Amino acid sequence: MEKLETGKRKKRNTRQKAVVYQVVLDSHDHPTAEKIYERAKKELPNISLGTVYRVLKDLAQEGRIKEIIVNKQSHFEGRTDFHHHFICKSCGRIEDVETPLCRYTCRKVEQKGYVVEDIEYKFYGLCSKCAHKKGILKE
Amino acid sequence: MEKLETGKRKKRNTRQKAVVYQVVLDSHDHPTAEKIYERAKKELPNISLGTVYRVLKDLAQEGRIKEIIVNKQSHFEGRTDFHHHFICKSCGRIEDVETPLCRYTCRKVEQKGYVVEDIEYKFYGLCSKCAHKKGILKE
DNA sequence: GTTGTTGCAAAGAATTTGCAGTCTA
DNA sequence: TAGACTGCAAATTCTTTGCAACAAC
Numbered sequence: 001m002e003k004l005e006t007g008k009r010k011k012r013n014t015r016q017k018a019v020v021y022q023v024v025l026d027s028h029d030h031p032t033a034e035k036i037y038e039r040a041k042k043e044l045p046n047i048s049l050g051t052v053y054r055v056l057k058d059l060a061q062e063g064r065i066k067e068i069i070v071n072k073q074s075h076f077e078g079r080t081d082f083h084h085h086f087i088c089k090s091c092g093r094i095e096d097v098e099t100p101l102c103r104y105t106c107r108k109v110e111q112k113g114y115v116v117e118d119i120e121y122k123f124y125g126l127c128s129k130c131a132h133k134k135g136i137l138k139e
Numbered sequence: 140m141e142k143l144e145t146g147k148r149k150k151r152n153t154r155q156k157a158v159v160y161q162v163v164l165d166s167h168d169h170p171t172a173e174k175i176y177e178r179a180k181k182e183l184p185n186i187s188l189g190t191v192y193r194v195l196k197d198l199a200q201e202g203r204i205k206e207i208i209v210n211k212q213s214h215f216e217g218r219t220d221f222h223h224h225f226i227c228k229s230c231g232r233i234e235d236v237e238t239p240l241c242r243y244t245c246r247k248v249e250q251k252g253y254v255v256e257d258i259e260y261k262f263y264g265l266c267s268k269c270a271h272k273k274g275i276l277k278e
Numbered sequence: 279g280t281t282g283t284t285g286c287a288a289a290g291a292a293t294t295t296g297c298a299g300t301c302t303a
Numbered sequence: 304t305a306g307a308c309t310g311c312a313a314a315t316t317c318t319t320t321g322c323a324a325c326a327a328c
Contacts, residue, residue, distance in 0.1 A: 009281080009282065010282085010328090011282080011283095012281090012282055012283065012326085012327050012328070013327075013328095014282090014283060014284080014326080014327075015326095016283080016284070017283090032317090033317085033318080034317085046284090046285075047284085047285085048284070048285045048286065049285095049318090050284080050285070050286075050287090050318090050319075050320080051283080051284055051285070053317095053318060053319070054283080054284085054319085054320095055283095057319095069208075069211060072208060072211040072212075072292085072293090072316095072317080073211075073316090073317070074317085074318085086248065086251075086253050086255075088253075089256065095253075097248050097251065097253075099244050099247065099248070100243075100244060100247055101240050101243065101244060102244075104239075104240065105238050105239060105240060105241075105244075105260075106262070108238065108239055109225065109236050109238065109262050112225075112236065112267075113266075113267030113270070114225050114227075114234075114236075114262065114264055114265065114266055114267060114270070115264045115265040115270045115275055116225075116262050116263070116264040117228065117263055117264035117265070118262070118263040118264065119260075119261075119262055119263075120259075120260070120261040120262075120263070121244075121258075121259070121260050121261075122258075122259040122260075122261075123245070123248050123253065123255050123257070123258055123259075124255070124256055124257040124258075124259070125253055125254045125255040125256035125257065126253065126254040126256070127252075127253060128251075128252030128253060131252070131253070131254045136254055149303090149307085150307080150308095151301085151302050151303070151306095151307055151308065152302080152303090153301080153302075153307090153308060153309080154301095155308080155309070156308090171292090172292085172293080173292085185309090185310075186309085186310085187309070187310045187311065188293090188310095189293090189294080189295080189309080189310070189311075189312090190308080190309055190310070192292095192293060192294070193294090193295095193308080193309085194308095196294095211291095211292080211317085211318090212291090212292070213292085213293085
């Protein structure tokens with residue numbers, strides 16, 4: 001579980017890293033590594049999937065992108081401020097949501113003696129598009 | 140994404156299913172399939188890991204147990220009422236937590252046009268044991 | 279010139295699946 | 304006795320890693 005941080009070696013700015021980062025910034029659909037790989041290839045045809053994985057991990061570690069795990073698969077987003085996600089069970093779409101009162105809830109959890117470092121809320125159901133398609137939401 | 144439900148065939152009550160279910164009920168540490176397999180083998184030495192996976196999926200589908208995914212790995216619990224989880228980044232322990240105001244937050248999310256079916260809150264950080272061990276919590 | 283980074287392919291880890299035999303209802 | 308379930312092993316899927324060549328600084 002524990003991850004020891006050496007952090008001694010200095011990172012280099014490679015073309016691959018720049019391109020992958022830009023792809024994530026430009027994507028608003030929470031793409032997977034595979035999707036990012038496809039998009040990055042348009043700019044850098046020789047980039048490899050392994051490199052995409054490595055770069056994504058670096059970027060997330062540096063706090064420049066965020067990783068969201070849905071169905072045991074990593075997705076990434078360029079938005080790094082505090083927010084949460086809604087996942088449509090029908091079409092798989094991931095959408096950002098803001099939640100009120102998170103700080104209050106978090107304080108309640110800390111009262112049990114935990115030190116809370118990260119919070120992750122996920123809401124699953126039907127996005128409005130799919131809800132309408134299924135006739136569940138009318139208006 | 141979409142999962143079609145046939146649900147025509149009638150389920151049978153096998154010894155394997157009963158044993159796996161009992162193991163989950165008796166475990167309060169949110170075990171993985173592998174752990175459940177090890178525990179079930181004490182009762183049923185010939186049970187296979189594949190069967191454990193199949194039975195766990197069935198039980199979860201029937202709503203008799205709950206699946207929690209942490210680090211892209213499935214864990215299971217016998218407690219099926221509404222609650223959430225705290226995950227210790229240091230020791231990996233998963234603990235149940237209750238959160239207040241969930242209904243209020245959920246209503247806020249639904250105001251955006253989503254139909255919310257499941258809610259999942261995860262809090263990551265240090266459990267009280269590890270926080271004390273690291274000298275972060277004193278009292 | 280160092281040494282971090284890449285592309286490639288092979289390895290890993292967790293889970294699922296095909297199949298022939300077995301057991302439940 | 305029909306067909307659901309099992310054990311086994313092979314297959315899948317997503318991700319990580321070892322290594323020699325490459326490219327930042």
